[in-house]
Amino acid sequence: MKRKVGYTWRLREVMGQHHVFTATELVPLLRERGIDLSASQAHRLAPGTPERLSLQVLSALCDILSCTPADLVATTAENAGVRKTSTGDLPALSANVAKLLPRAADILPDA
Numbered sequence: 001m002k003r004k005v006g007y008t009w010r011l012r013e014v015m016g017q018h019h020v021f022t023a024t025e026l027v028p029l030l031r032e033r034g035i036d037l038s039a040s041q042a043h044r045l046a047p048g049t050p051e052r053l054s055l056q057v058l059s060a061l062c063d064i065l066s067c068t069p070a071d072l073v074a075t076t077a078e079n080a081g082v083r084k085t086s087t088g089d090l091p092a093l094s095a096n097v098a099k100l101l102p103r104a105a106d107i108l109p110d111a
Helices: 010-019 023-032 039-045 056-067
Strands: 003-009 073-079
Touching: 003 010, 010 056, 023 056
Parallel strands: none
Antiparallel strands: 003 073
């Protein structure tokens, strides 16, 4: 069975628990740990979910906030639903078939 996995980035929440309220406050703390990020780069870390994050930055954030990576990244995993057809476990119809539209009918008067 296929699994669908995901994650939630919780940096903003963990920062609040440690009374760090702006990402700019992280810049000098990261610099002390050898991570040189600009204020705008640090700002992009907090509000959204980063697509890529180096383990050095993750480790430095954990050190700054006295937490573990599991505190910063909440993971989820669930079974992906299997789409079934009326004929059993055959694959679902392709996207091209789903785009087909019915043709308008011509209604003729009784002769």
